[in-house]
Amino acid sequence: MVLLKKLLNNLTFHSPAILSEEEGKQHPKELEVLILLGILKQDTFPQERWCPSCENEFVPIQIVSKNRAFSLCTMNEEAGRDYFDPQNLKVWQFDILRFLGLIAKELKINGEIKNVVANDLWQVGSIKKDNRHFLVFYSRTNDINSHAAFFDAFKSPVRAFVIFTNAETPLINLNRAEAIVMPIADFVELKTKSLSWDTNAFQNHLLTAFRQVVFYPSNGDLVVLGKRLGNITPSSPEYFFVLVLWESFNQPVSHNDIFSYCKEKLSKQKDYTDTAQAFCNKMNSNVKKLIKNNAVDRIFVSTKTPNRLNAYKMTNPNPE
Numbered sequence: 001m002v003l004l005k006k007l008l009n010n011l012t013f014h015s016p017a018i019l020s021e022e023e024g025k026q027h028p029k030e031l032e033v034l035i036l037l038g039i040l041k042q043d044t045f046p047q048e049r050w051c052p053s054c055e056n057e058f059v060p061i062q063i064v065s066k067n068r069a070f071s072l073c074t075m076n077e078e079a080g081r082d083y084f085d086p087q088n089l090k091v092w093q094f095d096i097l098r099f100l101g102l103i104a105k106e107l108k109i110n111g112e113i114k115n116v117v118a119n120d121l122w123q124v125g126s127i128k129k130d131n132r133h134f135l136v137f138y139s140r141t142n143d144i145n146s147h148a149a150f151f152d153a154f155k156s157p158v159r160a161f162v163i164f165t166n167a168e169t170p171l172i173n174l175n176r177a178e179a180i181v182m183p184i185a186d187f188v189e190l191k192t193k194s195l196s197w198d199t200n201a202f203q204n205h206l207l208t209a210f211r212q213v214v215f216y217p218s219n220g221d222l223v224v225l226g227k228r229l230g231n232i233t234p235s236s237p238e239y240f241f242v243l244v245l246w247e248s249f250n251q252p253v254s255h256n257d258i259f260s261y262c263k264e265k266l267s268k269q270k271d272y273t274d275t276a277q278a279f280c281n282k283m284n285s286n287v288k289k290l291i292k293n294n295a296v297d298r299i300f301v302s303t304k305t306p307n308r309l310n311a312y313k314m315t316n317p318n319p320e
C-alpha cells in the first residue's frame with residue numbers, strides 16, 4: 001500500500017501521477033500488482049535527464065543499448081560521457097480511469113465513468129443500499145469545496161453523494177444535497193496478486209455516515225438533519241425504548257428484546273404486567289406524543305425480524 005498511497009497523495013497535487021523505476025523498485029511486489037492490474041502504465045521514455053556532471057541542466061539521452069546510455073554535459077567541456085543504465089529511467093503513470101473502473105466493479109457501482117470537471121472530478125456511478133440511492137464521485141484534488149456549486153446544481157433526483165478523495169479531506173457543505181467524503185485508501189487492501197476492496201466497510205460507512213437522524217443518549221435529544229425535533233427524558237421507559245433501537249440503527253429489534261432490555265435498564269423486572277407487544281406499542285405511541293413531529297412515524301417503524309418476529313426499527317426518515 002506504500003506505493004498506492006504515495007501515488008494517490010501525489011495525484012492530489014499533480015496529474016498524472018508519475019512513479020520512477022527507482023521508487024518502484026523499493027516496493028517490487030506492490031509495483032508488480034499495480035502493473036498487473038493496469039493501474040500503472042509505462043510512460044514514454046524520457047528524452048532528457050538531469051546532468052550528473054554539473055547538476056545544473058537537462059541534457060539529451062543517447063541510447064547505446066538496452067542497458068547502456070549516456071549523456072554529455074554542455075557546461076563543462078572537460079566532462080566526458082556519463083554512462084548509465086537507461087532501465088533506471090523507466091517511468092510509470094497512474095491511470096485514473098483504470099483505477100476508478102476497478103473500484104466501480106468491486107464496489108458494485110453502476111454506470112459510466114465520466115470526467116465532469118476537467119481532470120479534477122469524475123462521476124463514477126450510482127449505488128443502491130437499503131433502498132437508498134447514492135451517486136458516487138471521485139475528486140482528485142483536496143479542494144473539494146470548490147466543487148460545492150457543481151454538486152448543488154447537479155441535475156439528478158438522487159441527492160446523496162459519496163465523494164471519494166485521495167487523502168483525508170475536510171467535509172463539504174452543500175445546500176441542496178447531502179454528501180460524505182471518503183478517502184479511497186480506507187477501502188483498499190493490497191493482496192499478493194490483487195487489490196482487494198473492503199465492500200462491507202464501504203457499505204457500512206455509507207449507511208452510518210448518511211444517518212439522517214441522531215439520538216443523543218447523553219441528554220435524550222432527537223435531531224433530524226441537524227434540526228432538533230424534541231427530547232425524551234433520560235432514564236424514562238420511552239428513553240430506553242429509543243436507545244435500544246438507536247443502538248441497532250436500521251435493524252429490526254424484536255418486541256421481546258426491546259421489552260427485556262427496558263425492564264433490565266429500569267430495574268423493574270417484575271413490575272410490568274404488559275406483554276412485550278403491548279409495552280412496545282405503548283412506548284412507540286408515547287414517543288410520538290413527546291416529539292410531536294410527523295417525521296417520527298417514519299423514524300420508528302413497525303417491522304419483522306428475519307425470523308418473522310414482530311419488531312420495531314429506527315431508521316432514516318426518508319422523504320415520503
Ligand SMILES: [Zn+2]
Nearest residue numbers: 051054073074
Ligand atoms: Zn552539465
